């Protein structure tokens with residue numbers, strides 16, 4: 129019987145050697161059932177059925193490819209994984225239940241007792257807690273370094289160092305790490321470089337092309353883009369990703385098919401959104417710099433940023449997150465935040481809605497005063513994730529904050 133789908137040589141496979149980023153973000157990894165649906169199907173099922181006992185045995189035995197159980201594989205999750213692998217330029221991607229699950233799964237599956245990690249001191253707060261409170265129990269030790277100082281990365285290496293871990297640009301101060309230089313340092317030591325690419329996304333920065341071995345995302349942020357779901361993903365070579373997959377399949381930190389579907393749809397607009405977030409953030413950073421009451425603006429798109437040249441080299445734009453110091457102390461920062469009326473007060477970022485937070489008492493609140501001082505998380509610092517509302521309206525809301533200083 130003729131299958132109408134095969135009358136036209138419609139392209140279903142989209143690979144990164146043939147297609148550009150914006151096309152891949154919309155089409156890579158797409159799938160279609162015999163119903164001919166145009167949007168991706170969603171597979172909310174825990175398990176899969178077999179046509180016979182023989183087939184069930186062959187699937188479980190690994191002699192036959194196919195789905196068994198959604199903790200192992202699920203078609204909606206695999207579509208998201210294929211698209212992320214194409215966008216980051218990796219051989220394989222494995223999705224996880226959250227960004228933190230992506231970091232945990234990568235560390236647990238690729239490190240063992242006695243191994244050492246060199247980590248940027250300016251990574252996500254829960255990443256530091258994960259290393260210090262939990263991975264330390266398994267005998268994995270960590271040294272934190274100033275992420276902008278290449279020599280500090282080199283000096284922190286030990287014979288047992290197996291992984292270097294960083295986030296660039298950092299949150300909330302937009303400190304950059306030279307991915308190419310630190311990749312070289314990692315590889316001289318036979319260690320893996322892992323980059324948390326949450327702030328730039330592959331639309332602005334592709335760490336694997338710059339020498340990183342593994343890229344990690346909190347899909348919760350820009351990959352979703354509309355603040356709907358929590359999830360994560362790990363991208364890299366087959367060799368390491370097989371280990372990560374093995375842990376997730378056994379440890380259960382898998383992504384739900386519904387969330388995977390939301391992320392896959394979110395990726396369709398990633399390229400446009402990141403360009404728009406970056407353009408608005410640059411405009412607002414320049415504007416904030418000129419306002420009375422603002423001491424300093426931290427954004428790598430500003431020519432005054434100490435690593436502006438590096439930002440131009442390793443990113444195609446500067447992203448949607450900036451931070452600024454207001455004149456005064458914690459009370460002034462809180463007055464500023466409380467005087468805004470539209471911008472959401474929330475710790476999340478990477479949303480089409482602009483969000484504002486006071487890092488020293490929220491996202492970075494658990495750090496000791498000494499650690500905050502060393503990392504530059506001052507009491508008068510405010511972080512803004514610039515959304516896609518009109519720039520003029522965002523500025524009018526920030527003016528309410530300025531007037532309250």
Ligand SMILES: *Cc1c(COP(=O)(O)O)cnc(C)c1O
Pocket residue numbers: 226227228229252254295299324326327345346347348349358359360
């Ligand atoms: C949010 C975030 C994470 C953690 O992701 P979850 O999805 O919340 O688990 C990790 N790294 C960075 C840079 C983040 O912003």
